[in-house]
Amino acid sequence: MINTKVSLRYLCMMFESTSDRLTGAARISKGRRTRRCFYVTIGAMMAKAQQRAELLEGRPVADAIKKEVAAEVSRLREQHGVVTRLAAVLVGDDAASAVYVRNKVRACAEVGIESDKIDLSASTTTEELLAVVRRLNADDNVDGILVQLPLPKQIDDSVIIEAIDPAKDVDAFHPTNVGYLAMGRPRFVPCTPAGIIELLDRNQIEIAGANACVVGRSQIVGRPIASLLLQRHATVTICHSKTRDLPAVTREADILIAAIGRPAFIRGNFIKPGATVIDVGVNQVTRVEGAREFFGFDADKRIEAIEKRGYTLVGDVHPAEADLIAGRRTPVPGGVGLLTVAMLMKNSLQAAKWRRGL
Ligand code: GUN
Numbered sequence: 423m424i425n426t427k428v429s430l431r432y433l434c435m436m437f438e439s440t441s442d443r444l445t446g447a448a449r450i451s452k453g454r455r456t457r458r459c460f461y462v463t464i465g466a467m468m469a470k471a472q473q474r475a476e477l478l479e480g481r482p483v484a485d486a487i488k489k490e491v492a493a494e495v496s497r498l499r500e501q502h503g504v505v506t507r508l509a510a511v512l513v514g515d516d517a518a519s520a521v522y523v524r525n526k527v528r529a530c531a532e533v534g535i536e537s538d539k540i541d542l543s544a545s546t547t548t549e550e551l552l553a554v555v556r557r558l559n560a561d562d563n564v565d566g567i568l569v570q571l572p573l574p575k576q577i578d579d580s581v582i583i584e585a586i587d588p589a590k591d592v593d594a595f596h597p598t599n600v601g602y603l604a605m606g607r608p609r610f611v612p613c614t615p616a617g618i619i620e621l622l623d624r625n626q627i628e629i630a631g632a633n634a635c636v637v638g639r640s641q642i643v644g645r646p647i648a649s650l651l652l653q654r655h656a657t658v659t660i661c662h663s664k665t666r667d668l669p670a671v672t673r674e675a676d677i678l679i680a681a682i683g684r685p686a687f688i689r690g691n692f693i694k695p696g697a698t699v700i701d702v703g704v705n706q707v708t709r710v711e712g713a714r715e716f717f718g719f720d721a722d723k724r725i726e727a728i729e730k731r732g733y734t735l736v737g738d739v740h741p742a743e744a745d746l747i748a749g750r751r752t753p754v755p756g757g758v759g760l761l762t763v764a765m766l767m768k769n770s771l772q773a774a775k776w777r778r779g780l
Pocket of ligand 1: 571613614642
């Protein structure tokens with residue numbers, strides 16, 4: 423069942439952002455509630471058919487990358503006797519991190535990379551984790567080391583990141599790799615930003631000359647994706663919590679990257695008509711009303727998910743509003759997350775080759 427109050431707001435918003443004819447109809451229909459609802463619904467259905475953003479699905483791009491990696495992993499094994507190996511370290515019992523690491527280990531199996539999953543308790547100290555990292559650094563059979571973030575609060579994550587051998591740093595979080603990227607001479611590139619570039623390239627979305635706006639300045643996504651876009655000759659703006667009149671800034675962007683960690687924060691009025699919107703956020707929605715507001719016509723299956731497992735996922739972009747304004751947008755789930763895993767496979771393969779001078 424559609425919640426009338428929420429759907430009315432959503433449908434009126436669709437009107438405002440679509441054609442004049444539809445906006446006119448919305449004005450004429452102001453008056454008795456039932457009549458307004460009737461006119462808006464028909465108009466909104468037309469708007470939906472005419473004007474929905476194209477979905478930039480992560481799956482086909484991630485599958486293509488993994489296929490290429492699998493072929494090269496197998497060539498390395500056959501021609502050079504090299505077995506590519508990734509060590510994935512999970513500390514504590516954060517449920518989301520456990521899912522991410524499981525997906526990474528599963529992807530290794532898909533592409534023929536050997537993996538070691540190392541589970542450590544939530545009470546692990548910095549020293550204990552350091553000892554694990556040093557052992558992996560010294561193990562010549564290990565090509566890549568991944569320590570899943572965030573770490574429990576008693577662990578100093580910068581000490582751990584700086585202890586990882588830069589040659590095995592497949593996350594590209596070590597200052598050496600961060601520095602190379604900042605200089606425009608990347609070695610390893612962080613997986614999510616690298617995946618975003620692949621997604622844009624493989625969908626023929628032009629980066630050079632585009633106005634690109636990154637909302638968020640994290641070490642994992644915001645800063646490195648800004649560097650990569652700059653390196654590809656975009657005009658890059660980085661926004662953050664102190665940016666004045668954020669919607670006015672983001673509305674200039676041909677490519678808008680949302681990486682803030684706030685559910686459905688980027689609304690329709692933040693988006694330039696026709697823009698490409700890349701949604702890096704992964705947030706849980708547990709309230710049915712939230713799902714109705716965020717997903718509009720697609721709310722039913724999201725509400726089902728909430729009823730079945732307690733939550734559904736939304737990104738940092740308001741999907742129903744973005745659909746009316748953007749030219750293309752990445753879905754959540756099924757967008758950028760899949761590319762992060764695929765690029766980790768690519769980086770692990772790269773580590774195996776570089777370490778052997780191949
Ligand atoms: N936590 C969120 N994203 C990442 C990632 O790309 N790598 C690691 N190690 N931890 C993360």
